[in-house]
Amino acid sequence: MSEENKKKIMFTVRKPPHGTIYVYEGLEVKLIMAAYDADISVVFIDDGVYALKAGQDTRELGIKGFEATYGVLVDYEIQKVFVDRKSMEERGLTEDDLLVIGEDEDTEEPIRPKMVDSSEIAAMMAQQHNILSF
Amino acid sequence: MKLAVCIYEGPYNHEASDSAYNFIKAAIVKGHEIRGIFFYHDGVYNVTKLMDPPQDDRHIANRWSELGASGIDIVVCIAAAKRRGIVDDVLVPNVRISGLGQLTMMAIEADRMVIFGD
Numbered sequence: 001m002s003e004e005n006k007k008k009i010m011f012t013v014r015k016p017p018h019g020t021i022y023v024y025e026g027l028e029v030k031l032i033m034a035a036y037d038a039d040i041s042v043v044f045i046d047d048g049v050y051a052l053k054a055g056q057d058t059r060e061l062g063i064k065g066f067e068a069t070y071g072v073l074v075d076y077e078i079q080k081v082f083v084d085r086k087s088m089e090e091r092g093l094t095e096d097d098l099l100v101i102g103e104d105e106d107t108e109e110p111i112r113p114k115m116v117d118s119s120e121i122a123a124m125m126a127q128q129h130n131i132l133s134f
Numbered sequence: 135m136k137l138a139v140c141i142y143e144g145p146y147n148h149e150a151s152d153s154a155y156n157f158i159k160a161a162i163v164k165g166h167e168i169r170g171i172f173f174y175h176d177g178v179y180n181v182t183k184l185m186d187p188p189q190d191d192r193h194i195a196n197r198w199s200e201l202g203a204s205g206i207d208i209v210v211c212i213a214a215a216k217r218r219g220i221v222d223d224v225l226v227p228n229v230r231i232s233g234l235g236q237l238t239m240m241a242i243e244a245d246r247m248v249i250f251g252d
Binding site for chain 1: 140142174175213214233234235237238239241242244246247249252
């Protein structure tokens with residue numbers, strides 16, 4: 001199926017990564033859906049931006065954690081990963097705090113989620129066939 | 135319009151299941167098609183036949199089963215179900231356990247996917 005005919009499906013992540021299972025099980029949905037013929041994008045907003053903070057250590061929580069899986073999103077062909085600039089700023093986070101989600105095939109440069117403004121997110125949302133929130 | 139509904143929360147504890155049910159009933163009355171219903175997260179607890187609420191309360195699992203009997207595809211996520219001890223043996227009739235691929239197909243084929251939960 002050609003790129004423009006694929007259904008556009010967006011995931012929004014708005015909850016903190018730990019404390020509830022929504023974000024973790026939401027990640028499982030993304031990995032499965034990426035294997036299907038759909039144009040997948042992910043946007044992290046509100047407390048969801050904490051899921052992208054590098055250097056999470058969940059051992060004391062007694063849970064496996066999923067930062068390592070976020071680290072290979074690009075390998076799962078989830079390349080369109082965005083983070084809301086305003087949500088980052090409100091939480092004192094900068095681009096340097098973001099974890100790496102893969103590396104560029106050609107240059108081997110690390111790929112990080114792209115910081116975008118709310119207006120850009122709104123424009124992307126308007127183009128989606130469906131949006132799933134976690 | 136072709137609608138798909140995804141429910142994230144368990145029964146009774148949270149309004150999501152009731153709201154989803156009421157939404158679906160109203161949508162059918164309005165002539166919309168329900169492409170499917172998908173239970174995820176604690177939503178998988180909605181369709182266990184072990185549920186036995188007081189007689190003067192609504193029986194949430196039976197309500198979903200009746201909707202399934204009317205021909206709507208009701209799917210329980212296997213990954214979420216396995217975590218929570220929900221297996222085929224405890225399901226009410228007219229619902230099935232399957233994978234996230236089913237949710238994917240609903241998201242692709244439905245005109246709108248409506249999520250109920252926090």
